[in-house]
Amino acid sequence: MIARLVLRRIAIGAMQMAALAALVFFVIRLMPADPAARFVGLGASPEAYAAARATLGLDKPLLAQFADFLGFGAARGLIDGDLGRSWVSGESVAREIAAALPITLELVACGVALAVLAAFPIALLSARRPGGGADRAVLIYGLFAGSQPEFVWALGLVFVFFAQLGLAPGPLGRLSPFAEPPEPVTGFMTIDTLLAGRFEAFSDAVAHLALPAATLAIVLSGPIIKMLRDSLGRALKSDHVLFARASGLSENRVSAIALKSALAPTLALIGILFGFMLGGAVLVESVFALGGLGQYAVRSVLAFDYPAIQGVVLTIAAVSLLVYLITDAAQALIDPRVAT
Amino acid sequence: MAAEAALRAARLTVIAGDAKIVDAASFALSPGEIVGLVGPSGSGKSVLALALLGLVRPGLRIADGAVTVGGVDLLAASPAAQRALRGKQIALIMQNARAALDPLARIGAQIVRVMAAHDVGDAADRRERAIALLAGVGINDPERRLDAYPHELSGGMAQRAVIAIALASDPLVLIADEPATGLDVTVRAQFLDALWRSARARGVSVLLASQEPGVLANYCDRIISIEAGRITQDEPVRSYFARRAPHAQATAPAQRAPATADAPLIAARGVSKAFGSARARVPAVADADLDLFPGDSVGLIGESGSGKSTLGRILVGLLAPDAGDVRIDGVTLTKSNDATRRRLRGRVQLVQQDPLDSFDPRWTLGDSIVEPIAAHERMTRSQRRARALALLDRVGLPHALCDAYPRDAPPGQLQRAAVARALSTSPRFIVLDEVTALLTPDVRRALVASLARVRDEDGATLLFISHDLESVRGLCARVAVMYLGRIVESGPAAAIFADPRHPYTQALLAAELGEDVDNRRIDRPQPHDLAGDGPVRQAAAPGCALAPRCSYVEARCRTDAPPLRDLGAGRSSRCWRAEALHTLRTS
Amino acid sequence: MIAKPGRRDGLFADPLFIAGAALAALAALSAAFGHWLTPFSPDEVTDIVSEPPPPIADWPNLFVAALGGEGVHWFGTDAAGFDVFARTLAAARTDLLIAVAAAAISAAIGAPLGVIAGAVRTPATEALARASDVLQSFPVFITAMVLVALAGRSWASIVLAMTLLYAPIFLRLTRAEALAVSARGYVEAARIAGVPGWRIALQHVAPNALGPALSQLSVTIGFAILLTAGLSFVGAGVRPPTPEWGLMIAQGAGQIVLGDWWPALFPGAAITLTVFGFAAMGQSLEARYGR
DSSP states (O other): OHHHHHHHHHHHHHHHHHHHHHHHHHHHHHSSOOHHHHHHOTTOOHHHHHHHHHHHTTTSOHHHHHHHHHTOSSSOOGGGTOOOBOTTTOSBHHHHHHHHHHHHHHHHHHHHHHHHHHHHHHHHHHHHSTTSHHHHHHHHHHHHHTTSOHHHHHHHHIIIIIIISOOSOOSSOSSOTTSOOOOOSSSOHHHHHHHTTOHHHHHHHHHHHHHHHHHHHHHHHHHHHHHHHHHHHHHHHSHHHHHHHHTTOOHHHHHHHHHHHHHHHHHHHHHHHHHHHHHHTHHHHHHHTOOOHHHHHHHHHHTTOHHHHHHHHHHHHHHHHHHHHHHHHHHHHHOHHHHO | OOTTOSEEEEEEEEEETTEEEEEEEEEEEOTTOEEEEEOOTTSSHHHHHHHTTTOOOTTOEEEEEEEEETTEETTTSOHHHHHHHBTTTEEEEOSOHHHHSOTTSOHHHHHHHHHHHTTOSOGGGHHHHHHHHHHHTTOSSHHHHTTOOGGGSOHHHHHHHHHHHHTTTOOSEEEEESTTTTSOHHHHHHHHHHHHHHHHHHTOEEEEEOSOHHHHHHHOSEEEEEETTEEEEEEEHHHHHHHHHHHHHHTOOOOOOOOOOSSOSEEEEEEEEEESOSSSOEEEEEEEEEEEOTTOEEEEEOOTTSSHHHHHHHHTTSSOOSEEEEEETTEEOOSOHHHHHHHHTTTEEEEOSOTTTTSOTTSOHHHHHTHHHHTTSOOOHHHHHHHHHHHHHHTTOOGGGGGOOGGGSOHHHHHHHHHHHHHTTOOSEEEEESTTTTSOHHHHHHHHHHHHHHHHHHOOEEEEEESOHHHHHHHOSEEEEEETTEEEEEEEHHHHHHSOOSHHHHHHHHTOOOSOTTSOGGGSOOTTOOOSSSOOOOSSOOSOTTGGGOTTOOHHHHHSOOOOEEEETTEEESOTTGGGHHHHHHO | OOOOTTOGGGGGGOHHHHHHHHHHHHHHHHHHHGGGGOSSOTTSOOSOOSOOOOOGGGHHHHHHHHHTTOOOOTTOBOTTOOBHHHHHHHHHHHHHHHHHHHHHHHHHHHHHHHHHHHHSOOHHHHHHHHHHHHHHTSOHHHHHHHHHHHHOSSHHHHHHHHHHHHHHHHHHHHHHHHHHHHTSHHHHHHHHTTOOHHHHIIIIIHHHHSHHHHHHHHHHHHHHHHHHHHHHHTTOSSOTTSOOHHHHHHHHHHHHTTTOOHHHHHHHHHHHHHHHHHHHHHHHHHHHHOO
8 A cells, every 4th residue: 555655656756746847947038137147247348158058059049959958959858857958057956966866865864864863752751741841941942943934043052162162163064174084985974984994984974964954953943843742642641541541551551552643744754854954954965064055956946057057956855755745654654544 | 329429520510710610510320321412512522421530631630539449539549540441441432433543553453552551451462352352342343453543443343443452351331422323323323332332331421412302212221411511410311301292293394295396407317427536536426317306305315425415515506516417497507517507696595514614704794795795786785784683584584693793603603604605696505515414403303494584485496415314204305315426215204214215224224312211222223224333335346336335135136236216106226135125124 | 714803802812923923023123213223324435344242241432322323233234334223124115026026916906816716717717717827836036036027127026926826725715615605505595686796896706705715815915025035145136235134144054154143134034933933923913814
């Protein structure tokens, strides 16, 4: 049954991606921006400008450009898995994204994991006595954590842990400035350093990841705690938990039953937050100069680098859909009602 | 006698803030005794029932008292000792079985974990025990059901699974809070039979909280009455009903003879309607024929899912039939709902099941009551108010309700206000869809009495959709019975109640729990109860839809679907053996 | 769930709502009248660069001096010499205008469409719902950045981009609620009474389905402030030297590492308090009217 769910979701996802690809392509070209002018700079000769338009393929009709983008033209395109070449660097967009994506994934995965680890005990504490002091404090914290822009949290942490206490390394990348990065295998700095057997580099990588991941964890923990608290509260009030108590099950057993039924909706939220942060992490990436997908997006957007913009949007959408799929499948494993 | 009580509650008090929800309740259950706990909703029945296990819902607290089970004071015991008593000595059966089961665990696992908590048997043979338990509460194919999740079970099966869990460690006392209230009548009666038999066989004492006089009369030895948290009476079941009888009789309205006229007001021919996606169409109504004459009052009975409500909504033009032909007061129903409704406006009305849901929470009752008129007539504020007050008078409601909001009125008054709204346009035809289902027995009788008045004074034609046979008997001159979307029997009410000519009607009537202590269902043999837990839909099976559950089934029934046959005297039945049923039943 | 009328008076009994409303009002007041509180202009540099704010102990004396017409750099000055206090107050105007406009326009477009899509189910309204689903599957921050950068970095483009991103949220929320309301008994009762569909949608469905949109409006204003500031922070929002909280923090970020905390702290605190205010109001409204 779960297999059917997965297949159906993949089919829907593919259609969504197709609609998205078309939408991205046309929307950015409808905008009143002039990438050719940006390319040659102001004051360029009309000839240079025309040449730039030809180089970028902007002189062709819009539908022909779209066919090229999809891969129905002379060169490889989307259907071949090719996202084109960056107008700025001339490199393959797919390759550039492949280098940037693991950085963001590593950051977001660590942030989400930290947030979830923190959320469980806090939500349990809060749901035990609804309306109590702990519950109210948790509610306020949740609102407060989500009210700070990520970069304010990030700068605050940098100020305290780097500028004042000197505990954390400076916000200048994923490794210390003079450390030699390991051979990229997975693209995840923590894993690559371990694969290379360089433990001092590994701890350096972890130290550089600590503050950015903590920033994300703070921001993400608010909604996760709120969701867990609400669904735990509902579960603890439910008839089936009451019946479990009435049947003489131990308090630990009862808590486990309630926690399991609170887990399913929380998983869905975690998936959504993960997807949201793939693009949203850009603010944290820029504070710590990590050079992830978000920063790649900023660079591309400001340079009117259309192929890169298309690539980033489609990549984030695809990864988000994949994450939703995974969390939905996990949800279906926990809750048999979801699978049908 | 006092020393050997299975359960004894003394001065049990439950509070919410300063309010006493249960106030110093004291009583005892003897071993093997089945005691009814009766009281209006909000009287503290359910709270008291839970408190006997030392449990309360959030916001409540047990303030005082003792509950002695098997010689131990449960409330004074340590939390661990309380847990050991719960489920082991005293177990609970909750009202809503689906909600009581953990949706994320298989039935077997839920039974086994209760056994494990009380060290019943050893790990190896718990599964075998669970199978035996499920079989014992009447679940067919228990081995397969053990691996089912609650959402895969029918309501009746879920209720049985809850009993199985409650009985998992052989308790001395069972607390049953309005068990099986949401179930279909035939399933429910069989379920209560099973509960009664299990309890008697094991010598278990049962406290059966219920508002239904029928349940109390049929299954209880003694009745405890509770009102506003205080126990007001504790008496044998016969004395309880002796006290109550005159009151119950007074309000029952008189029945009328079936109306006849040349031309029917409503004529439905071959009406069919299916719901669902194109791939999975579920037929709700199949090939239904029904005539209603002016001044007629027809009871449409059958269990939930039988298509009663769908047929009712087709007859007032809210739903368009997929096939068939309906004429309402000279208007032929078309495929377009909107056009039909505009032409029918005011001439047909509907009263819905849930009175609270049928009023906009933001409107005063007065505004809601005159909405059907105001939709088509320009009226001033004072005109509207005058009309609303007059309508409230018609159904015997106080004028104060005119400015009240729905949440401020009790369900019985709301339902009467809904009747007033239906009457506002002086309709020729009113469909009443399960209007008594959510009301307490006393309120139910009052509503039926005022409906009878409406029928007599206005001459409106009524279609009374219900599975509450008592109300149907009191109000309706004719009856039509539906099963799985088909009308299986119809005819004069008196004749059908006296001598049903379809096995399903027969089972439905047998499942009615009358208020007669001398004629209890459990004392009668029930050889012709329907098998299984509710209707079985077979997509493409030929033959009679009831065949898989019917005890009169013969070869022909499985191959040829019976038509609705005219039996004379205004009666018809969809059974091959209709004429023979009477003799077969008594033989 | 369905909003319960008559409990509206309870809103001001909720401390969370009062706190939220007070913070939001504070931001609105500084947007409207902030320029009266300081002689410094948010758009003109002073000669004093990177001056820290005065110690709290000096505030009473400085307060007297300020009343006498003397200019006080309450929040210090930044690296370019701008008065941080004047700019923090003035930025409230930029951020609130953009955020309130974006949230209000989104709600004004999304909520009525949601009521229609939920109350009247036709192929057109179903297509509308699907289209809004596709819009919602765009990555929010990146999409906003792309739209603003390509449409020209002005406050109007930001409002436009956010409307495109937030209107579907209102549509979806209201549609779900309207669908639930349409299945209620009182809607059926009105239909059988022959009340026309548009009147049912207006009189029954809309009033009962708009509750969640109210709490969403408050929450969305908060989101919009965060997004506006975030766009500026990465250089894809309003152009400097517009006084804007995100831009101020971005300019102060470089100095944080040097230990100069004030150019970033004060606008940061302003965002936090304002967004917290709207989030708290939203939370309180949600508890009352559902979502």
